Amino acid sequence: MLKRLTNFSLKMFAQLFPSEKPLLFTGAGSTNQIASFARASGSIRPLLVTIPSFVRRGALDDLLEHFSELGCKVTVFDGVIPNPTYDVIEQGIELCNENDCDSVFVVGGGSAIDAAKVIAACCSNNASVEQVVGLLKVRQPTLPFYVVPTTSGTGSEVTNAAVISETKTHQKKFVVDPKLVPSAAALDANMLKTLPAHITAETGMDALTHAVEAYTSVNRFADAERDAKLAIKLLLEYLPVVYEDGDDLEAREMVALASFLAGYAFNKSGLGYVHAISHQISAHYNTPHGLANAVILPRVMRFNKPACSNRLAQLERMESGKVNGTDEQAADRFIQRVEALGQQLDIPAGLGELKTEHYDAIAKNARKEAWSFYAVPRLMKQAQCKEILASITAGATAASPVTKKDHSTDNSSVSDTQDSPMKQFSVAS
Ligand SMILES: [Fe+2]
Incomplete structure (x- = not known):
C-alpha cells in the first residue's frame, strides 16, 4: 500500500x-x-x-x-x-x-x-x-x-x-x-560514427534498458509507451548493424533516435531494478553503466515476469508479428531475444568484479533506490536481489572471455558517456 x-x-x-x-x-x-x-x-x-x-x-x-x-x-x-x-x-x-x-x-x-x-x-x-x-x-x-x-x-x-x-x-x-x-x-x-564498437554496444543496451524498464513500469503514459516500443524495435534491428559497421550512418541515426525515444519514455515512466542494481555495482567497482545494465537486464526481466508477462509478451508479439502461445511463453521468448542480442554484441554473461561481502550493501541500496524512485512491477526482497548478484558473479565464472570488437581507433568520446541523471529521478519529469 x-x-x-x-x-x-x-x-x-x-x-x-x-x-x-x-x-x-x-x-x-x-x-x-x-x-x-x-x-x-x-x-x-x-x-x-x-x-x-x-x-x-x-x-x-x-x-x-x-x-x-x-x-x-x-x-x-x-x-x-x-x-x-x-x-x-x-x-x-x-x-x-x-x-x-x-x-x-x-x-x-x-x-x-x-x-x-x-x-x-x-x-x-x-x-x-x-x-x-x-x-x-x-x-x-x-x-x-x-x-x-x-x-x-x-x-x-x-x-x-x-x-x-x-x-x-x-x-x-x-x-x-x-x-x-x-x-x-x-x-x-x-x-557518432567514431564511437568504438564496444561502447556503441554498451550504450545501446543502456537505451534498451531504459525502454524496457519504462514499458514495464506501472506508471504508464500513452506517449511514453509508444516511444518505448518504437525504441525497442529500432534497437533490436539496428544495434547489431551499427556494432558490425560503425560507418553505417543510417543505422547510427536509428540507434540515436531510439536512444532519444527511450530517454523520453523513462523520463516520464521511470526505470526499475536494472538501473537500481547497476548504479550500486558501478559505485562499488566503477563498472561502465551500459555494460552493467546489459548484464543485469535479462535477469531482472525474468524476476519481473510473473508480474508483467503480458507487457513482455506485447513486446515479443510486436517484434515477431506472431500472436501464438501464452503470455508467459511469449515473455520468455522476448527475454531470450534480449539475451541473444547481448551475445551478438559480445556482452559478457556476468561481471567478475562483484565481491560477496558487498552483496548486502548493494542489494540494500538498490532496493532503497527502486522503492523511492521507480514504479517497479514487482518488489524485490533482499534475498532475491542477492540471488541476482550471485547469478551475475556465476555468469562471469562460467563464461569464456569475450573478445570485444572495436572498429574505431578514435576513443576521444568514450570518456564522455556519463549516465543520464534521470536514473535517480526518472519519474520526476
Ligand atoms: Fe541508463
Whole structure:
C-alpha cells in the first residue's frame, strides 16, 4: 500500500511538471542545421560547451566555421570532464557571463550535456550551482539551449535533469527540473560514427534498458509507451548493424533516435531494478553503466515476469508479428531475444568484479533506490536481489572471455558517456 502511494506521487509529479520534447533535427550534417536554427532563433553569442579532445582533433572546425558564416560570436568552453564537478561548471558559468553569451550549445556525451544544462540554468537565473541543485530549483527558463549528442544511450538530450559531482567529496548531486530539457537537439550520425564498437554496444543496451524498464513500469503514459516500443524495435534491428559497421550512418541515426525515444519514455515512466542494481555495482567497482545494465537486464526481466508477462509478451508479439502461445511463453521468448542480442554484441554473461561481502550493501541500496524512485512491477526482497548478484558473479565464472570488437581507433568520446541523471529521478519529469 505504501509503495502504491509512492508510485502515485511519482505519477502525479510527472503529470504536474511535464517535460516537453526538444525540437529534433536528424540526419548527417544536422549539427549545422541546428546551429542555423539557433541563429535564426536569436542566438548571436553562443557558449559552445564541449570536451577538450573534440577541439584538439578539429571535430568542431566545421561547426565553428558555420557559426562564423552565420555572424555568431562563439565562446568555446572545452573544460568538461567526465563526472563534471561544481568547479568545472562554475568555470563555464563565469566564461558565459564574462562574454555575455545569450545561449548555450553543447557537443558531447552525457557529462557535457549535463554540465551545459546546469550552466544554461545558472546563467539565466543568476544563480550558483549550489542554488540549483535539487528538485525544481530552477526558477526562470534556462538560456536557449541546443544539444548535439556524441553518444547514443544516456538519453540526456531529452531528460529533465543533470547529475554533477560535489567538488570535494565527489558525491553525486542532482538538478531536476523540466526547464532543463533542451530547446532543440540534433542527432547527427557524423558526430557518432567514431564511437568504438564496444561502447556503441554498451550504450545501446543502456537505451534498451531504459525502454524496457519504462514499458514495464506501472506508471504508464500513452506517449511514453509508444516511444518505448518504437525504441525497442529500432534497437533490436539496428544495434547489431551499427556494432558490425560503425560507418553505417543510417543505422547510427536509428540507434540515436531510439536512444532519444527511450530517454523520453523513462523520463516520464521511470526505470526499475536494472538501473537500481547497476548504479550500486558501478559505485562499488566503477563498472561502465551500459555494460552493467546489459548484464543485469535479462535477469531482472525474468524476476519481473510473473508480474508483467503480458507487457513482455506485447513486446515479443510486436517484434515477431506472431500472436501464438501464452503470455508467459511469449515473455520468455522476448527475454531470450534480449539475451541473444547481448551475445551478438559480445556482452559478457556476468561481471567478475562483484565481491560477496558487498552483496548486502548493494542489494540494500538498490532496493532503497527502486522503492523511492521507480514504479517497479514487482518488489524485490533482499534475498532475491542477492540471488541476482550471485547469478551475475556465476555468469562471469562460467563464461569464456569475450573478445570485444572495436572498429574505431578514435576513443576521444568514450570518456564522455556519463549516465543520464534521470536514473535517480526518472519519474520526476
Ligand atoms: Fe541508463
